[in-house]
Amino acid sequence: MSEKPKIGRRDFMRVAATVAAGGGAWAVARRGDEATVWQLDPAKCVQCGRCSTNCVLNPSAVKCVHSFQICGYCDLCGAYLQPGAKARDTGAENELCPVGAITRTYIEDPFYQYTIDEKLCVGCGKCVKGCNVFGNGSLYLQVKHDLCVGCNECLIARNCPAKAYERVPVRTAYLLKTRDNGVLVPKLNLGTRLDSGTGKQG
Amino acid sequence: MKSRYFAAAALLLFVLAYEAKAQFRFPMPEFESGYKHPEMNTPLPARIPAAVDITVLFVALAVTAWAVLKSRSRSMVFLIAIFSLLYFGFYRKGCVCPVGSLQNVVNAIIDRSFGVPIIVMAFFLLPLVFAVYFGRVFCAAVCPLGAIQEMCAISPIQLSRPVEITLGLLPYAYLGLTVLSLATGTGFLICRYDPFIGFFRQGASFNMFLTGGVLLLMGIFVARPYCRFLCPYGVLLRWASLFSKWHASITPAECIQCRLCESSCPYGAIVVPTPDDRSVDRRTGARRLGLLLLLTPVIVGTTAWTGMTAHKLVARLHPTVRLAERVAAEEQGRFAETTIDTDAFHAGKQMPAELYADANAIKQQFKYASAWFGAFMGLVICGKLIRLSVIRKSSDYEADRGACLSCARCFAYCPVVGPISQSDLRQECLDKHAQS
Numbered sequence: 225m226s227e228k229p230k231i232g233r234r235d236f237m238r239v240a241a242t243v244a245a246g247g248g249a250w251a252v253a254r255r256g257d258e259a260t261v262w263q264l265d266p267a268k269c270v271q272c273g274r275c276s277t278n279c280v281l282n283p284s285a286v287k288c289v290h291s292f293q294i295c296g297y298c299d300l301c302g303a304y305l306q307p308g309a310k311a312r313d314t315g316a317e318n319e320l321c322p323v324g325a326i327t328r329t330y331i332e333d334p335f336y337q338y339t340i341d342e343k344l345c346v347g348c349g350k351c352v353k354g355c356n357v358f359g360n361g362s363l364y365l366q367v368k369h370d371l372c373v374g375c376n377e378c379l380i381a382r383n384c385p386a387k388a389y390e391r392v393p394v395r396t397a398y399l400l401k402t403r404d405n406g407v408l409v410p411k412l413n414l415g416t417r418l419d420s421g422t423g424k425q426g
Numbered sequence: 427m428k429s430r431y432f433a434a435a436a437l438l439l440f441v442l443a444y445e446a447k448a449q450f451r452f453p454m455p456e457f458e459s460g461y462k463h464p465e466m467n468t469p470l471p472a473r474i475p476a477a478v479d480i481t482v483l484f485v486a487l488a489v490t491a492w493a494v495l496k497s498r499s500r501s502m503v504f505l506i507a508i509f510s511l512l513y514f515g516f517y518r519k520g521c522v523c524p525v526g527s528l529q530n531v532v533n534a535i536i537d538r539s540f541g542v543p544i545i546v547m548a549f550f551l552l553p554l555v556f557a558v559y560f561g562r563v564f565c566a567a568v569c570p571l572g573a574i575q576e577m578c579a580i581s582p583i584q585l586s587r588p589v590e591i592t593l594g595l596l597p598y599a600y601l602g603l604t605v606l607s608l609a610t611g612t613g614f615l616i617c618r619y620d621p622f623i624g625f626f627r628q629g630a631s632f633n634m635f636l637t638g639g640v641l642l643l644m645g646i647f648v649a650r651p652y653c654r655f656l657c658p659y660g661v662l663l664r665w666a667s668l669f670s671k672w673h674a675s676i677t678p679a680e681c682i683q684c685r686l687c688e689s690s691c692p693y694g695a696i697v698v699p700t701p702d703d704r705s706v707d708r709r710t711g712a713r714r715l716g717l718l719l720l721l722t723p724v725i726v727g728t729t730a731w732t733g734m735t736a737h738k739l740v741a742r743l744h745p746t747v748r749l750a751e752r753v754a755a756e757e758q759g760r761f762a763e764t765t766i767d768t769d770a771f772h773a774g775k776q777m778p779a780e781l782y783a784d785a786n787a788i789k790q791q792f793k794y795a796s797a798w799f800g801a802f803m804g805l806v807i808c809g810k811l812i813r814l815s816v817i818r819k820s821s822d823y824e825a826d827r828g829a830c831l832s833c834a835r836c837f838a839y840c841p842v843v844g845p846i847s848q849s850d851l852r853q854e855c856l857d858k859h860a861q862s
Contacts, residue, residue: 238558238671245555249547259543261471270773272766282629292463296452332459339464360450370469373519373627376526377614382745385770398468403454 260391262378265399266364268388271349271356275365278380279347285371286347286380288325288340288363291401295362297335302358303351304328304338320354322346342368362401369397476545479518483552483568486510490567491560493834494674500834506567507576515570520626524549524564525571525659529604529614536609553659557666561673561825565653565663566832571622572653576833578642579649582692590694591810593655594829598806601658602799610791612744616659621652649692653831664828674825674832677842681822688823690839695829699821714815718808726804733800734793741792750785753778 264275264286275286299312304326309318314328325344329337340363347365355363381389392399486506493502514523527550534542553564565572585593604615617623621638624630630638644651653660667673676687676696687696733740741747753768755761757778764772771781825836 234669235671238669241558242555245551249551270770272770274766280623280627280630289466289468291466294450294454296450297455298452331461332457335455335457337464342467358451360452360454366468368469369471372471373521374471375521376530376617379618382613382618385767386774394470397470400466400468 259394261367261369261374261394261397262372262381262389263367263392263397263399264365264380264384264388265390266361266366266388266401268386269349269352269365270386270388271353271365272385273348273350274383274385275380276346276348278383280375280379281371281373283345284347284380285368285373286365287342287345287368287371288347288349288351289366289398289400290338290340291362291364292337293362293403294360294401295338296360297331297337298359299334299336300358301328301336301338301354303355303363305354307354320350322348322350326351338363364401366398366400474518476543476548479522479545480548480552482513483549486568487552487556487563490563490832491556494563494566494832495560495672498678498834498837500837503567503832503834504576507573510568511570511573511577514568515574515622515626520570520620520623522546522549523570523620524553525569525657526614526616526620528659528662529608529616532605533608533614554662554666557663558669559671561670561827561830561832562660562663562667563832565660566834569653570626571620571657572650572831574622574625575642575645575650575652578645579692580646582649583647584689584692585648585694587694590654591814595803595806595810596655597657597661599803600656601661602802604658606740606792606795606799607743609795610741610744610788650831654693654829667830668828670827673827674830674834676823676825676836677840678837679842682842683823684841685823686841687836687839690836691830692835693829693831693833695826695831696836697820697824697826699823700817700819711815711817715812718812718815722805722808722812725808726801729804729807730797730801733803734797736800737792737796738789740796741789744785744788744792746781747785747788750781753781 276284279285304320305312305318306320311318316324319326323344323346325341325346327339327341329339331337349365352363352365355361378389486509490503490506493499493506514520522545527546530540530542530546531550534540553568556563567573567576600615607613607615619637621634621641624634624638641651683699688698690696742751749767749771752761752765753771756764756768
């Protein structure tokens with residue numbers, strides 16, 4: 225009979241299982257170092273309107289954004305005015321946006337600036353369609369990450385008919401249109417918070 | 427730093443590759459008034475650091491374990507449940523939750539390229555590790571889904587044993603379906619059908635609210651219906667808890683067989699002592715068990731075959747399969763109008779034949795996956811039957827380690843006073859002395 229302090233089989237198994245789980249976790253977890261977020265590729269978007277209805281949030285975390293640098297600043301704006309609008313002014317009956325989220329501001333003759341009020345925007349994409357049909361495509365939809373709750377499986381992504389949604393690294397959290405990239409290339413997001421972290425330091 | 431330069435160089439090359447500038451319909455204006463383009467507002471996600479959530483989870487689990495095993499205080503468990511509901515539920519909006527993290531981990535095992543962030547891994551493992559040592563303390567008070575139901579369990583009834591066991595098969599089916607849908611790339615079922623997250627986010631589809639509301643109303647009488655009869659993560663916790671080192675015990679000391687706790691458990695998790703006068707003698711029991719073991723391959727084979735034959739039905743869970751069916755039906759002229767999905771498909775580059783081929787490949791995947799799912803369910807059913815037919819001797823009222831949620835309700839029913847500590851004894855003597 226041995227007098228050794230006995231480590232039970234079950235105790236051993238428990239510790240072994242814990243260690244194995246921890247090791248496995250480390251091996252798997254290291255692959256996911258870089259955090260990712262959901263974003264939609266404006267080049268693939270077909271403006272079906274599901275972004276506004278399928279998000280778990282109400283109103284949706286998808287909003288219309290405006291790349292001013294590729295905007296034509298048109299007086300006759302395909303995104304702002306209804307097709308066949310009686311007058312080119314700020315009358316509600318002429319506006320395309322169902323919630324009146326686009327503000328039209330006079331800059332200089334004959335240019336007007338169009339600004340999206342994100343608090344009002346529901347992400348329906350009506351103006352995006354208008355801007356694509358008659359305009360430079362400077363308005364497009366993006367997931368706003370201050371609003372997005374980052375679901376495991378984005379409900380809009382699952383129902384997107386154009387399969388425009390994908391997980392992108394936080395580095396490139398927005399797929400923005402610029403003059404250089406035309407409309408297609410994902411651009412590095414040099415947003416307010418990231419500037420100090422990565423971009424201009426080196 | 428090196429990687430940063432590398433990334434910058436790669437980006438530059440990438441941009442240069444797109445030399446062909448896009449054609450814009452309207453020229454961009456040259457402003458004379460000195461107008462500058464407004465800045466675009468592109469905020470990054472403001473996430474709470476992972477360490478905070480992991481620490482809160484760990485502390486909550488530890489305090490619950492202490493409340494259940496050491497201080498044996500139901501009110502404390504309930505308070506932690508309120509905290510968890512507020513923090514993990516309403517403040518963190520139910521994400522990340524360990525129940526859903528199960529999918530990320532399974533998906534990472536199936537798909538090697540799929541990474542799991544550290545926080546998700548921690549949320550998956552911590553409750554399991556705690557279950558191996560202390561039982562299902564996570565279910566008791568830390569899970570927000572459990573907590574919201576715990577608040578609603580006002581007048582719980584006890585279900586009859588057969589009903590309890592039959593419904594208890596559902597979580598296994600849910601777990602199997604979850605793995606099946608991950609293996610076939612169908613999606614994350616648990617997140618999709620999370621009944622309570624709508625309340626946490628204060629916004630969801632009508633169906634989500636309806637399901638959640640029905641479950642909560644049901645939960646007034648049948649306590650914690652989701653935990654007991656649906657939760658797939660609960661299956662893993664049950665397995666882990668079966669091996670728990672320290673588990674909540676109903677009595678603080680020796681059981682006196684008073685039967686007071688018998689009706690205290692709303693979850694049917696109290697093991698009643700086996701009566702001495704056995705209604706089934708040993709030989710009949712052994713024969714029954716032998717028969718069951720012999721039948722196991724037959725049952726598993728049948729359920730696997732059933733799964734395989736049902737694969738076409740199950741495959742309709744997959745969006746590509748559904749789209750292919752719809753496109754085919756439209757081409758045959760069975761539908762007059764098109765849907766957004768078929769419109770988008772026709773606008774894309776893919777030909778219908780390619781879509782059908784994709785759908786067929788997915789169906790083939792489903793054939794194997796559903797067969798495996800069927801076999802798994804067969805094994806689960808046989809396991810349950812075998813467990814039922816094995817008589818285990820127990821002389822005391824004990825918690826069923828697998829089913830017990832460590833809610834601490836039964837403690838109050840037990841009249842046995844725990845072993846008296848030295849200081850208590852001394853105080854008692856002093857009191858007596860003072861009286862005399």
